[in-house]
Amino acid sequence: MNKDNVTIKDIARELQISPSTVSRALKDHPDISPETKKLVNNLADKWNYRPNPIALSLKGGASKTLGVVVPEIIHYFFSSVISGIEDHANENGYNIMICQSNEEYEKEVNSIQTLVNSRVDGILISISKLTRNTEHFHELKKKNIPLVFFDRISGEVESDMVIIDDSEGAYMATKHLILEGRKKIVHLSGPPNLIISKDRIEGYIRALNEFQYGVTEENIVKCDQVQEAEWIVPSIMKRTPPPDAFFCVNDFTAAQTLNIVKKLGFHVPDDVAIVGFTNGQLSRLTDPGLSTIDQHGYDMGIEAARLMLDRIRDRKRPYQKRVIKTELVIRGSSVKDR
Amino acid sequence: MNKDNVTIKDIARELQISPSTVSRALKDHPDISPETKKLVNNLADKWNYRPNPIALSLKGGASKTLGVVVPEIIHYFFSSVISGIEDHANENGYNIMICQSNEEYEKEVNSIQTLVNSRVDGILISISKLTRNTEHFHELKKKNIPLVFFDRISGEVESDMVIIDDSEGAYMATKHLILEGRKKIVHLSGPPNLIISKDRIEGYIRALNEFQYGVTEENIVKCDQVQEAEWIVPSIMKRTPPPDAFFCVNDFTAAQTLNIVKKLGFHVPDDVAIVGFTNGQLSRLTDPGLSTIDQHGYDMGIEAARLMLDRIRDRKRPYQKRVIKTELVIRGSSVKDR
DNA sequence: GTGAAAGCGCTAACAG
DNA sequence: CTGTTAGCGCTTTCAC
Numbered sequence: 001m002n003k004d005n006v007t008i009k010d011i012a013r014e015l016q017i018s019p020s021t022v023s024r025a026l027k028d029h030p031d032i033s034p035e036t037k038k039l040v041n042n043l044a045d046k047w048n049y050r051p052n053p054i055a056l057s058l059k060g061g062a063s064k065t066l067g068v069v070v071p072e073i074i075h076y077f078f079s080s081v082i083s084g085i086e087d088h089a090n091e092n093g094y095n096i097m098i099c100q101s102n103e104e105y106e107k108e109v110n111s112i113q114t115l116v117n118s119r120v121d122g123i124l125i126s127i128s129k130l131t132r133n134t135e136h137f138h139e140l141k142k143k144n145i146p147l148v149f150f151d152r153i154s155g156e157v158e159s160d161m162v163i164i165d166d167s168e169g170a171y172m173a174t175k176h177l178i179l180e181g182r183k184k185i186v187h188l189s190g191p192p193n194l195i196i197s198k199d200r201i202e203g204y205i206r207a208l209n210e211f212q213y214g215v216t217e218e219n220i221v222k223c224d225q226v227q228e229a230e231w232i233v234p235s236i237m238k239r240t241p242p243p244d245a246f247f248c249v250n251d252f253t254a255a256q257t258l259n260i261v262k263k264l265g266f267h268v269p270d271d272v273a274i275v276g277f278t279n280g281q282l283s284r285l286t287d288p289g290l291s292t293i294d295q296h297g298y299d300m301g302i303e304a305a306r307l308m309l310d311r312i313r314d315r316k317r318p319y320q321k322r323v324i325k326t327e328l329v330i331r332g333s334s335v336k337d338r
Numbered sequence: 339m340n341k342d343n344v345t346i347k348d349i350a351r352e353l354q355i356s357p358s359t360v361s362r363a364l365k366d367h368p369d370i371s372p373e374t375k376k377l378v379n380n381l382a383d384k385w386n387y388r389p390n391p392i393a394l395s396l397k398g399g400a401s402k403t404l405g406v407v408v409p410e411i412i413h414y415f416f417s418s419v420i421s422g423i424e425d426h427a428n429e430n431g432y433n434i435m436i437c438q439s440n441e442e443y444e445k446e447v448n449s450i451q452t453l454v455n456s457r458v459d460g461i462l463i464s465i466s467k468l469t470r471n472t473e474h475f476h477e478l479k480k481k482n483i484p485l486v487f488f489d490r491i492s493g494e495v496e497s498d499m500v501i502i503d504d505s506e507g508a509y510m511a512t513k514h515l516i517l518e519g520r521k522k523i524v525h526l527s528g529p530p531n532l533i534i535s536k537d538r539i540e541g542y543i544r545a546l547n548e549f550q551y552g553v554t555e556e557n558i559v560k561c562d563q564v565q566e567a568e569w570i571v572p573s574i575m576k577r578t579p580p581p582d583a584f585f586c587v588n589d590f591t592a593a594q595t596l597n598i599v600k601k602l603g604f605h606v607p608d609d610v611a612i613v614g615f616t617n618g619q620l621s622r623l624t625d626p627g628l629s630t631i632d633q634h635g636y637d638m639g640i641e642a643a644r645l646m647l648d649r650i651r652d653r654k655r656p657y658q659k660r661v662i663k664t665e666l667v668i669r670g671s672s673v674k675d676r
Numbered sequence: 677g678t679g680a681a682a683g684c685g686c687t688a689a690c691a692g
Numbered sequence: 693c694t695g696t697t698a699g700c701g702c703t704t705t706c707a708c
Contacts, residue, residue: 005481007684007685007686008685008686008687009685009686017694017695018694018695018696019685019686019687019695020686020687020688020694020695020696020697021693021694021695023685023686023687023688024687024688024693024694027687031693031694032693032694033693033694036693036694050454050455051685051686052396052457052684052685052686053455053456053457054392054395054396054401054457054684054685054686055396055684055685055686055687055700056685056686056687057392057700058390058392058393058396058684058685058686058699058700058701058702059685059686059687059688059699059700060686060687060700063392065435065456073411073417073420073421074414074417074418074421074619076412079411079412079417080412082411082436083411083412083438086436086437086438090452095435095452095456096435096436097403097433097434097435097436098420098424098434098435098436099424100421100424114428114433116388117388117391118391118403118433119390119391119392143343252619252623255623256623258625259623259625262625281412281590281620282619282620282623285590285593285594285597285620285623285624286623286624286625287596287597287600287624287625345700345701345702346701346702346703347701347702355678355679356678356679356680357679357701357702357703358678358679358680358681358702358703358704359677359678359679361701361702361703361704362677362678362703362704365703369677369678370677370678371677371678374677374678389701389702390700390701390702392700392701392702393684393700393701393702393703394701394702394703395684396683396684396685396686396700396701396702397683397684397701397702397703397704398684398702398703399684
């Protein structure tokens with residue numbers, strides 16, 4: 001706490017030794033005598049010496065910073081993942097730099113450019129809804145910058161990735177509705193270009209098939225935006241007979257569906273059961289509480305960061321794909337008396 | 339797109355001129371001949387040259403990175419502020435590095451240390467609920483690192499800051515409840531060490547006084563955590579007579595209060611009206627919708643970043659305190675037929 | 677109008 | 693065991 005921005009030179013000067021000796025002493029190099037080490041370390045402590053990471057970066061190329069790109073930070077799920085990434089990164093001496101793509105392809109490309117310019121040691125990304133082109137990812141690989149996809153992965157880029165078992169989650173949700181006696185289950189699905197959307201549809205269909213339910217196209221409706229639900233849900237409820245259950249691609253859509261069907265005069269869960277996906281803060285605060293699939297975002301973040309650090313240490317190892325388990329959380333929107 | 343990490347040297351070598359000339363040409367130095375400039379710039383474009391920010395930092399000391407410390411990224415309000423900061427920072431060639439304090443003093447101090455070590459050019463912070471000590475902020479001032487507080491400011495550190503008019507927001511909320519005919523309005527308040535809590539209490543009291551309502555201590559209850567509301571709200575509703583309105587320190591507490599009083603058999607808004615604070619996604623999804631005070635988090639972020647960049651440009655200017663306007667948003671939790 | 681050289685803080689190869 | 697030197701990419705005096 002004595003000086004600001006103490007450098008190795010300062011210490012060397014004070015101790016009348018050379019900077020390199022100080023440098024070595026600080027990293028406990030075997031060549032250095034114990035006395036010198038003690039001297040150096042004591043002064044370093046006293047003066048509160050901190051290595052300048054910028055100089056380190058310039059030197060070795062490692063900035064000890066990881067870049068993270070998410071569609072939108074305000075979503076509970078992404079915030080949790082970020083927390084996981086941050087915690088694991090910090091524990092290992094890394095910082096993170098966060099960019100948002102705002103679900104836009106352009107902004108995603110920009111974000112990556114920004115992070116590359118900042119010389120991050122690797123980039124963790126969950127791709128935007130509007131990303132179809134994958135050239136920017138291939139650029140990264142060409143530049144030899146480690147890349148880890150989480151949750152919203154790209155089907156066309158080989159890389160490390162961590163996902164949840166979306167299919168299994170959707171299967172559990174649908175099966176739960178079936179076991180609760182629901183006969184006509186509509187799935188409000190996500191953007192078709194995202195693999196998570198496809199996987200969730202797949203799980204939904206798998207459950208239906210298992211119980212010899214018919215699978216009809218009209219029961220799989222793309223609907224994951226606030227405005228969309230506003231008119232899609234009422235139009236679906238006008239069918240004869242109306243569905244008695246919704247499995248929604250996220251909690252947000254589910255909560256909105258919940259409100260809309262209630263407003264239309266249906267009772268939840270008696271007339272209509274609803275299951276969401278995420279298990280965010282939201283799901284506890286609707287009325288009734290929202291049954292949902294827990295995505296364990298924090299764990300996903302930890303795992304993604306772990307993959308990244310592994311990759312930075314060993315750039316040759318084969319790509320890995322980690323799958324985080326999902327969990328069915330039952331609340332009042334799908335079962336009575338909860 | 340031709341090479342990776344092109345340096346000034348590469349360009350110099352190719353053009354058979356010296357690096358310094360290239361450097362000057364790139365920044366349009368008057369000494370350099372137009373032809374040379376054109377030559378250099380063309381090649382720079384062609385090779386997609388990007389200055390290495392790390393080298394720049396080492397040189398001049400500016401890392402073009404701002405540090406941001408928030409209690410928790412998962413809160414809608416903080417996410418919005420971050421978006422605002424990020425947008426304004428990016429527009430001006432800055433990146434941001436985000437740390438979470440998790441509402442802990444220790445983690446807050448650590449985060450700041452991390453950011454300082456990373457040589458950020460300034461730190462924007464919203465302090466944690468548990469921060470009482472302000473030494474770490476004074477350290478920053480000693481180190482001459484610009485500091486901007488937003489939302490949760492420190493009363494003991496002189497600095498630039500941007501807040502919302504908490505008092506006014508609370509006043510509007512309370513007045514709204516009074517005008518709706520509510521007689522007994524309980525305020526569920528935040529941690530007493532935060533200035534925002536005090537200001538909201540102040541606004542609440544001001545409204546009560548204006549309408550000759552009595553102000554009683556038992557109607558101001560510290561309650562801003564999920565677990566607390568669980569028992570505090572029921573105990574309050576057992577009073578005779580029970581209150582007919584709640585003004586809550588945030589949307590989260592408000593939504594929970596809403597659910598709890600409903601579960602206790604009261605009707606919202608007939609028996610009990612509720613107003614929250616934030617206007618997050620949440621407030622649209624409760625049943626009924628939550629009346630609340632919009633905090634304009636994004637605007638606050640823009641303003642905070644603006645203050646920071648001003649400060650970086652001119653370290654001598656007097657400290658400024660900006661106040662963001664709040665706005666009453668009325669939904670069904672406080673008014674019938676919405 | 678352009679080049680050579682030094683230096684930002686640190687490390688590592690090379691010498692003693 | 694310790695010091696000297698060069699260099700990471702860039703800017704900036706100081707020369708010419």
